[in-house]
Amino acid sequence: MDGFTFDTVPTIICEAGALKRIGTLAAERIGRRVLIVTDRGLASSAIVTDALKSLEAAGVAPFVFDAVTADPAASIVQAAADMAREARVEGIIGLGGGSSMDVAKLAALIAPGSQPLEALYGVDKAVGKRLPLMLVPTTAGTGSEVTPIAIVTTGHHQKMGVSSRLIIPDVALLDPVVTIGLPKAITAATGLDAMVHAIEAYTSISPRNNPLSRMLSETAIRLLASNLRRAVDHGEDVEARGAMLLGAMLAGQAFANSPVGAVHALAYPVGSRFGVPHGMSNAVVLLQVMRFNRSACAPGYAALAPFAFPHLAGLGQAEQVDGLIDGLAGLMRQTAIPSTLGEVGIVAADVNDLANDAMAQTRLLQNNPRNMTYNDARAIYRAAL
The missing domain is CATH 3.40.50.1970 (Rossmann fold)
Known part of the structure; x- marks a missing residue:
């Protein structure tokens, strides 16, 4: 080790x-x-x-x-x-x-x-x-x-x-x-943000990636994925709220030591240019960044998948990666989290500016499992429209 x-x-x-x-x-x-x-x-x-x-x-x-x-x-x-x-x-x-x-x-x-x-x-x-x-x-x-x-x-x-x-x-x-009384939309978007932290920390190629961060990511995404709908639909449920708060903290500890990558790099311009809340900014690019990254980190996505969605245990690697991405898409639909740029008012004419801003996030892009160019960023934003 x-x-x-x-x-x-x-x-x-x-x-x-x-x-x-x-x-x-x-x-x-x-x-x-x-x-x-x-x-x-x-x-x-x-x-x-x-x-x-x-x-x-x-x-x-x-x-x-x-x-x-x-x-x-x-x-x-x-x-x-x-x-x-x-x-x-x-x-x-x-x-x-x-x-x-x-x-x-x-x-x-x-x-x-x-x-x-x-x-x-x-x-x-x-x-x-x-x-x-x-x-x-x-x-x-x-x-x-x-x-x-x-x-x-x-x-x-x-x-x-x-x-x-x-x-x-x-x-x-x-x-x-x-956290009781937090509106459903904020509960959902912030919960998804924490899930992104766990996913990106787990698959980060930073030399600081470590066994503790990966272990924390596994526990975090298990807590978050299994309690997000409950916290959104039953906001007075202290147990669900506590699980979400603990999961978000564990994910924070994970990415504090194993830094995040391209999801955050592409999300920051969405937030700064269009005033989209951070969790929602992550959500609208997450699925497309994962599809882009899968060729470089399929084993990591597959290993994390059963912690998020237990029914994926025992499946082949490709099925687990598909199941993780599809499961996240399903959670976003079920909790009314936007999953496309179009849902937050972004159009094709905005893509070049977004891609330019994203490429300036070198602190984050260096941790991404797959190298990303300006044209890659443009393609991801276009696919996310």
Whole structure:
């Protein structure tokens, strides 16, 4: 076995109702003055209200930054960091979906003032210290609560990534109760996003692919595929919600150490140019990218297939690969997740721009099982229309 390094969060708390004791946890782990980073919708919800009550009861002074938006701009990260400095907080809590958690990560990193945000883009560019950090996901999708990655939007259409062990949080708090009430469409799209993380981590050709990531991907996709419809159709089911949250976290741990590939590379331009949510952006290119990749990673797809769809166990490799792709397509239909670019308003005239943007995602494309050219990207987008 080749040697490998596996990085993850020091403390993971997975417990229904855990948000109610966030105050005690914060006092013990991240400080007595904390900044909550969230969005305006959540800021007025019972979730944030309960968190504030718990913090105050534990003697922790909370400040709230609620300006996070989907695909947050660099200016939002800077504003959160500025507020953290002005309030002299000792730690940061990211509470929300992937965007809120990403902003919290980067604000914790730049608030001490050792580096500007623009110096961090890329892999392992961060130096110095960050503020203590706790992340609380309210969606079961990105896995950002356990990854060393944060994505921000710069300019009009460009997404930039920061990848550094320094932004792996100190505590990930998973409470399925906070995901109850999540709309069906968001539950479905974020769940599919997590499945993509598991699939791409499992088949990544990155030299960082490792046995732990593959094992986590197997468990993640089993939990996600078997609970997605239940979580969508029965949103009050705490058990299903918990399984989705755990599956998304495990997939996050997997791809944090075995990086994703072309699905994400082709999805990013869909999101940045057309405002399509990240999970949905992955969905509309997933099937066509898998068909493109199958000649290079059929054994990987076949090995993963029975974890997602147990009835595929014992079939031949080609049948398992077909079954995995068909099964994912079926899940997308059953949960009303768009599976084509046309369903999100993209037309043939957009393909060249999308392909140009996708080819700039070299950080991701280098991990894809099959080499992808500009013409390949164009062909995949056209097939996905």
